[in-house]
Amino acid sequence: MAGKAASYRCSECGHAALTWTGQCAGCGAWNTLEELSAPAARSGRRAAGKRAVGPKPVPLRDVKAERSQRLGTGIAELDRVLGGGLVPGSLVLLGGSPGIGKSTLAGMALANIGAAEHEVLYVSGEESASQVRRRAERLGQAALAVPILAEPALESVLAALESERPAACVIDSVQTLAIPDAAPGGVGAVREATSALLEAAKRLDVTLILIGHVTKEGSIAGPRALEHLVDCVLHFEGERERTFRTLRALKNRFGATSEVGVFEMRQGGLVEVADPSARFVGEARPAPGSVVLCAMEGTRPLLVEVQALVAPTEIVPPRRTATGIDRNRLALVLAVLTRHAGVSLSAADVFVNVAGGVRVDEPGADLAIALAVASAHSGRPLETDGKPLACFGEIGLTGEVRYVAHADRRVAEARKFGLSRVLGPPQGDEVIKGLSVVGSIKEALSGSATRGSLRRAA
Ligand code: TYD
Ligand code: MG
DSSP states (O other): OOOOOOOEEETTTOOEESSOOSBOTTTOOBSOEEEOOOOOOOOSTTTTOSOOOOOOOOOGGGSOOOOOOOBOOSOHHHHHHHTSSBOTTOEEEEEEOTTSSHHHHHHHHHHHHHHTTOOEEEEESSSOHHHHHHHHHHHOHHHHTSOEEOOOBHHHHHHHHHHHOOSEEEEEOGGGOBOTTSOTTSHHHHHHHHHHHHHHHHHHTOEEEEEEEBOTTSSBSSOTTHHHHSSEEEEEEOOTTSSEEEEEEEEETTSOSOOEEEEEEETTEEEEOSOHHHHHHHTOOOOBTEEEEEEEETTEEEEEEEEEEEEEOOOSSOOEEEESSOHHHHHHHHHHHHHHHOOOOTTEEEEEEEGGGOOOOSGGGHHHHHHHHHHHHHTOBOEETTEEOEEOOEEOTTSBEEOOSOHHHHHHHHHHTTOOOEEEOOOTTOOOTTEEEOOBHHHHHSTTTTTTTTTTTO
């Protein structure tokens, strides 16, 4: 008996289901399951007795490896996140909340590609041509040379791609593309537009950058299935009020997803921050509640300042606010501090913030969170020779400080910026010069590790 095939599919995330349900088990969206038409029965495969003639598979070694020349965007941080520039004929989805700088980044990239004598095209469905011109005026001459099509209709965009054949084209934004008989920005419309663009991009060898809005929950609005269609999903994030922005790849068919680009929004557009550690620790002062975290962003070490504030409160339950780190990590670290280091925080509000508006998503941040909170709690700064203390390491549920990768590079980065004292997890047999090993949270808070600073804390 043939296995039962899934006969419903979610139009939002592509989740397959055997039976219809009101809510998709894959993404939680409502009323998105659609019935699939039954596949035609495979008839008489065995009964025929002789082999059917079909396409002939070939060993991978005989497949011609196409190594197409990448298209440099002239923005080193962007090229690095892409894995070495744009791959011709690929589809890149650039997501981020409104006002973060998506149009600016895409406009700058197009300007540079155009300046390198490639045909480019900027399609704006979101802003009028004159609004786009005003942005370009801030970005310079090359940006003003970019041809624009202020046109939201998908049909016209496809026709323009066909006639202009640009090497790179920006669609700003994919949600504003209008399709006959569909509400713009709706799930169906966005997916249909993307599929049509995908087909055109591959056929005409156009590199497409699709700009997409991000919902409050942080996912790219419209169908999540969009992420499956494109080759590369980039996410531009940061806080609007702050100047620093980080660009990461959530998916990349042509490179790693661990690289992060750091930018700063200035008057004349986005400026790459080639040495973010210098920027982030430059402002760090040895004050109570401040500690420097040696984080890894992809293959690059990054120093950031983690700050904590602990204040007495009457509120039950007390406030726990995390900016730039995961809330759940904060909850875990606070519980471990209470249980294994005797730092009682039940009557205190706790705020933890990564300075500069950056986000750190790695377990190696735990020790920095713990030390910052303990320091804020005791009211004593963590310092050595007037410089802030640096640290990294994951904290386990039993209070142990656990191994995280790239200890050597983290320590080297801290020392490069003159931070002489670095606390971190045990490294097995390996000895890392300049690393002060701490095995547990208790040890980290003890006198010898922090040079007596926190003795009163525990
Ligand atoms: P924008 O690229 O329009 O954001 P998005 O497309 O993601 O919505 O730019 C966002 C902000 O950046 C806007 O508030 C103005 C500011 N900005 C500058 O500060 N300097 C500049 O040179 C440019 C072009 C924009
Ligand atoms: Mg925009």
